[in-house]
Amino acid sequence: MTAVITGLGVVSAxxxxxxxxxxxxxxxxxxxxxxxxxxxxxxxxxxxxxxxTIAADQLPPSLVASGAARxxxxxxGLVAAREAWASAGxxxxxxxxxxxxxxxxxxxxxxxxxxxxxxxxxxxxxxxSTAPRVRFRSPVDLTARAIxxxxxxxxxxxxxxxxxxxxxxxxxxxxxxxxxGDTDIVLCGAADSMVNPLGLGGMCxxxxxxxxxxxxxxxxxxxxxxxxxxxxxxxxxxxxxxARARGxxxxxxxxxxxxxxxxxxxRATAPRPDGSAACxxxxxxxxxxQLPAGAIGYINAHGTGTPLNDPAECKxxxxxxxxxxxxxxxxxIKGAIGHLMAASGAIELAASLLAFERDLLPGxxxxxxxxxxxxxxVIGPEPRRARVDHVLSNSFxxxxxxxxxxxxxxx
Amino acid sequence: MTAMxxxxxxxxxxxxxxxxxxxxxxxxxxxERAAITxxxxxxxxxxxxxxxxxxxxxxxxxxxxxxxxxxxxxVAHEAxxxxxxxxxxxxxxxxAVGGLRAHWDDMLGALANQHDSGEDAWERGLxxxxxxxxxxxxxxxxxxxxxAELGLRGEGATFGGATAGAxxxxxAIRALHDGAIDAALVxxxxxxxxxxxxxxxxxxxxxxxxxxxxxxxxxxxxxxxxAAGALGHVELTVPSAExxxxxxxxxxxxMGHLGAATAxxxxxxxxxxxx
Numbered sequence: 001m002t003a004v005i006t007g008l009g010v011v012s013a014x015x016x017x018x019x020x021x022x023x024x025x026x027x028x029x030x031x032x033x034x035x036x037x038x039x040x041x042x043x044x045x046x047x048x049x050x051x052x053t054i055a056a057d058q059l060p061p062s063l064v065a066s067g068a069a070r071x072x073x074x075x076x077g078l079v080a081a082r083e084a085w086a087s088a089g090x091x092x093x094x095x096x097x098x099x100x101x102x103x104x105x106x107x108x109x110x111x112x113x114x115x116x117x118x119x120x121x122x123x124x125x126x127x128x129s130t131a132p133r134v135r136f137r138s139p140v141d142l143t144a145r146a147i148x149x150x151x152x153x154x155x156x157x158x159x160x161x162x163x164x165x166x167x168x169x170x171x172x173x174x175x176x177x178x179x180x181g182d183t184d185i186v187l188c189g190a191a192d193s194m195v196n197p198l199g200l201g202g203m204c205x206x207x208x209x210x211x212x213x214x215x216x217x218x219x220x221x222x223x224x225x226x227x228x229x230x231x232x233x234x235x236x237x238x239x240x241x242x243a244r245a246r247g248x249x250x251x252x253x254x255x256x257x258x259x260x261x262x263x264x265x266x267r268a269t270a271p272r273p274d275g276s277a278a279c280x281x282x283x284x285x286x287x288x289x290q291l292p293a294g295a296i297g298y299i300n301a302h303g304t305g306t307p308l309n310d311p312a313e314c315k316x317x318x319x320x321x322x323x324x325x326x327x328x329x330x331x332x333i334k335g336a337i338g339h340l341m342a343a344s345g346a347i348e349l350a351a352s353l354l355a356f357e358r359d360l361l362p363g364x365x366x367x368x369x370x371x372x373x374x375x376x377x378v379i380g381p382e383p384r385r386a387r388v389d390h391v392l393s394n395s396f397x398x399x400x401x402x403x404x405x406x407x408x409x410x411x
Numbered sequence: 412m413t414a415m416x417x418x419x420x421x422x423x424x425x426x427x428x429x430x431x432x433x434x435x436x437x438x439x440x441x442x443e444r445a446a447i448t449x450x451x452x453x454x455x456x457x458x459x460x461x462x463x464x465x466x467x468x469x470x471x472x473x474x475x476x477x478x479x480x481x482x483x484x485x486v487a488h489e490a491x492x493x494x495x496x497x498x499x500x501x502x503x504x505x506x507a508v509g510g511l512r513a514h515w516d517d518m519l520g521a522l523a524n525q526h527d528s529g530e531d532a533w534e535r536g537l538x539x540x541x542x543x544x545x546x547x548x549x550x551x552x553x554x555x556x557x558x559a560e561l562g563l564r565g566e567g568a569t570f571g572g573a574t575a576g577a578x579x580x581x582x583a584i585r586a587l588h589d590g591a592i593d594a595a596l597v598x599x600x601x602x603x604x605x606x607x608x609x610x611x612x613x614x615x616x617x618x619x620x621x622x623x624x625x626x627x628x629x630x631x632x633x634x635x636x637x638a639a640g641a642l643g644h645v646e647l648t649v650p651s652a653e654x655x656x657x658x659x660x661x662x663x664x665x666m667g668h669l670g671a672a673t674a675x676x677x678x679x680x681x682x683x684x685x686x
Contacts, residue, residue, distance in 0.1 A: 202545035399555020
């Protein structure tokens with residue numbers, strides 16, 4: 001069996017919907033802007049890849065009433081799931097689908113704290129039964145439950161919480177379920193948001209964001225790179241067996257031909273500098289795909305724009321692809337939409353589909369002067385026209401969780 | 412779904428009924444129940460709880476981990492050592508964490524002086540958040556620390572939610588059967604006793620619901636492996652979509668609801684029964 005993608009839904013700094021996402025990538029635009037969803041005037045970082053707030057009337061009333069919908073990732077995940085489900089033409093026959101979803105980088109769902117900062121709680125007044133209050137109602141699988149409820153999915157739901165590798169691992173898990181014949185069809189993907197006071201504040205204290213407050217702050221593979229920009233959003237996919245998809249007349253967007261994961265086993269707070277474990281993840285994906293390194297035409301890199309990650313990833317690419325590493329095109333979309341954390345791998349797989357949809361390889365926004373330590377063929381800010389048959393997408397999470405997925409052009 | 416099994420070659424756990432196989436086995440055979448009266452019964456709807464009785468050992472990892480994470484590290488180290496299988500790039504690692512809620516107690520200093528409007532939130536306290544605060548709340552922090560300390564470099568993933576333990580076991584079994592790895596450490600931990608969780612469970616669960624907590628680890632190898640001096644076997648399961656705190660295992664009656672740790676604790680109990 002071969003797992004294929006037949007549905008796609010996206011929410012990002014480029015707006016709601018896959019067409020908006022592909023359109024912006026094709027134009028080489030950047031979605032980074034000043035944070036508008038809360039007052040961050042005194043924060044060290046004040047820019048992000050902020051996605052549009054999902055209106056309350058598009059969310060389940062019960063979750064709005066309970067305050068759970070305050071968590072932005074809930075809306076992003078739901079809207080992306082609806083789009084993916086509809087675009088794949090799924091209906092009653094697909095309700096037994098499993099759901100594999102990656103959600104949330106953090107255990108504490110930071111949005112729960114929003115009432116402290118947005119004026120809905122008044123500390124100088126006595127609490128009443130009707131007054132807003134902080135409600136800790138965001139279990140890790142809240143969005144998964146909401147998606148299952150709305151789309152009436154009856155299959156098992158699996159929540160992947162592997163930090164920044166989670167979205168890629170969720171799609172790989174879905175492909176494995178389909179390929180092994182464990183299930184016919186899976187809705188999978190990821191949603192995340194850290195664009196809130198505690199998320200942004202915590203990341204600032206950790207020192208991960210670029211200290212620049214400029215719209216081009218994140219510069220993957222650039223000599224002047226100095227950190228990431230936070231993003232938010234979701235990407236969801238319908239993954240099913242190719243024969244099933246053909247049988248029901250579904251349009252195939254890509255084949256999922258290989259995947260692999262490893263751990264650095266090095267340090268909790270830094271990637272293994274030689275990139276050897278990241279290399280092993282790519283090699284496992286190639287082995288599973290039964291492809292030689294030369295078959296890869298494009299790599300969508302994890303490419304965070306941090307000083308340590310980018311050169312380690314380039315070393316890994318060279319180790320995995322050998323001499324072909326000098327010829328393969330590499331880009332990162334994190335400069336354009338920010339780092340979506342748990343959802344980054346999913347949305348970067350979505351971006352990789354541009355190679356098959358339009359014969360365009362996404363550009364690397366704000367990349368100008370390639371760091372000699374990043375000795376790969378980095379695509380500049382403009383997308384590059386090319387026809388490739390296989391693309392590889394990397395995600396390397398906090399604590400050294402590495403994941404790679406290879407997509408193939410539809411047959 | 413294809414029937415698949417793996418051999419369990421090492422175990423470790425922290426449970427409401429004890430921390431060693433013999434202790435727990437003896438208490439289970441005696442039908443002993445772990446539930447005690449909730450020490451804060453006047454504040455919560457749920458009147459009984461089943462806590463782990465011992466505190467985690469002091470650790471330099473308390474910079475990054477809270478109580479349950481520290482238990483997770485302890486059982487990871489113990490099971491890994493008991494298995495005596497050298498760390499390598501073919502040693503997988505799969506972890507499961509519960510649907511943990513927001514934790515507020517380590518944020519009080521940052522929140523105490525906030526203004527209603529959210530104005531100057533950074534200056535009013537967030538700038539004092541510890542740099543590691545974010546890391547302490549990451550869902551994969553045990554995965555990150557244990558893989559580094561033990562040198563595990565094979566396939567792996569972290570799963571979340573009430574059935575996470577079953578999915579972690581499933582992923583390990585599949586990776587073993589695929590030949591991607593030769594051994595897998597599976598670690599699960601969860602607590603339903605944290606204040607936020609108790610409040611929520613008290614609002615939606617029956618009064619006789621007993622929240623518990625546990626950390627458990629098993630090392631798996633292929634069932635046919637010559638290294639399998641097996642304590643028992645575990646097989647692939649299909650967790651139901653309707654799973655939230657359902658009484659999914661007989662151990663629930665004895666230990667309370669263990670959330671994400673249920674499947675791994677159950678696997679260890681099964682090894683005792685298989686012996």
